[in-house]
Amino acid sequence: MTDSPRGAARTEAIMRAALELGQEIGYARLSIEAIAARAGAGKHTIYRRWPSKGALLLDSLLSLHPTSLDYPDTGDVIRDLRTQIHAAVDLLANPPFGPLYQALIGEAQHDPEVAAALNERFITPQTELTVTRLRTAREQGQLSPAFDLDLAMAILSGPLYFQFLITQETLTHAYVDRVLDALFTGMGA
Incomplete structure (x- = not known):
């Protein structure tokens, strides 16, 4: 209609x-x-x-306020993730998107229709873009063939949502860089 x-x-x-x-x-x-x-x-x-x-x-x-959080493909997956996640952090740092998105995530905990719509219209498409970029990097030999793409997505987004929703600290580019370094450099000695 x-x-x-x-x-x-x-x-x-x-x-x-x-x-x-x-x-x-x-x-x-x-x-x-x-x-x-x-x-x-x-x-x-x-x-x-x-x-x-x-x-x-x-x-x-x-x-x-349509978002454009597409991934570049420079041939360097870490640089591309950094560029895209920095753009996401910038989006969340400013009204109206950041504060209202935060409220909608809270509402989604109580309203299954809002949760379904949020997943369908925003979270799932962004997840698919990230996993697709990681898959391309794996196919190009930038990541291990055994690299778990879905787990990598959870590891990338988890700290950001934790800081955005739980501690409510300001998301910064420096924090994103630390998360990427921890994921791709590892936490070993």
Whole structure:
């Protein structure tokens, strides 16, 4: 079903209102009623399109702020990972994406629809890009043939999510570099 131009404009106004209010008052205080008032739309109009404020915010964030976290292929997998992960850290460091993404991950713990949409629209595509880049590097002989690509993905993302969500320390390029060094240089003597 395609939106009419008027419907598309209304959808965009609702999504922009959701992002603006999410930044202004935070996710916890965000309500469909406030979004409807800001967008000049009815609550029922919003609920017909999105089942929850989490679903609306996720759609708004990914639709109005599309991310380009593709991997370069310079022939040096570590340099390419560093470039891509630095770009991801930069994205998370700035509003609206960082704080609202953090709130959406929290909401995904309680709302299976938000969790499924977040996985389908953001996490899985980013994971596939990373694993594909690692696979290419393995095929080119830059990584051991026994290198576990899925485990490498978990090792790369785990420390970043830990710092972003648990300790809530600022993610930095220097921290990313330390994670990459630990993974690719190893932790042995």
